Amino acid sequence: MKFAIISKGDQKSEEIKEKVRQHLIEFDLLYDEEEPDLVLSVGGDGTFLEAFHRYQFRLEETAFLGLHTGHLGFYADWVPEEVEKLIIEIAKTPYEVVEYPLLDVMIRPKTGDEVHHFLALNECSVKTAEGSVVLDVTIKGEHFERFRGDGLCISTPSGSTAYNKALGGGIIHPSLPSIQITEMASINNRVFRTIGSPLILPDHHTCELHPINDKSFLITIDHITKNYSNVEVIECKVAKEKIRFARFRPFPFWKRVRDSFVSDDS
DSSP states (O other), X not given: OEEEEEEOOSHXXXXXXXXXXXXXXXXXXXXXXXXXXXXXXXXXXXXXXXXXXXXXXXXXTOEEEEEESSSOOTTOSBOGGGHHHHHHHHHHSOOEEEEEEEEEEEXXXXXXXXXXXXXXXXXXXXXXXXXXXXXXEEETTEEEEEEEEEEEEEEOTGGGGTHXXXXXXXXXXXXXXXXXXXXXXXOOSSSOOOOOSOEEEETTOOEEEEESSOOOEEEEETTEXXXXXXXXXXXXXXXXXXXXXXXXXXXXXXXXXXXHHTOSOO
């Protein structure tokens, strides 16, 4: 089996990375950063997102695994005290594959410029530095509302525990192929009105965000933010691709949620 390791870069993470790498090579596994079968993220959730985006072109071939070296993160299955056990598991035990839905984002320009296509593990957020965000929201080809406010967050089920949760969105189990649209400080008065509640769309519904004003937008895909102008429409839907997690032991989603947000003994 071929493997690669993505490290946060701090001393603790680098030491664990080198220890795992050396021992797995001794077990006759091949370290291959180009075409790995397994990618181990050592760090935090940001490191895991980095690993996902680095290898998103290999989602059908590559499985991901997280080891956290800081506070317990949502994508962590393992902690530093379990490094020796993890090494043995990777070297000796076939892993179970668990698949989670992803978000497909298409940013189409008004002119014939390049169409920007992304996959997100957590979410896509749309904001602007030029006053309020004003967007016509279309769902499955039908106009739903005209949104005015600070912005919108479109999240995956696993991403529903991230920025979406901070915005008051619901937590969705990843067995449901869906996306969630959550508002950021919408403007609601006698003139302007939005739904005011998170919307959960199934995998056969596409959400389109049509800018009303000729503004530039700050669009964030997971941890990467870029400025886009000349935007005709932002299309969001459940991706055909899925992320594959390598599981060497059960780690149910709701246990993950509890350990991350509720339990004080983790």
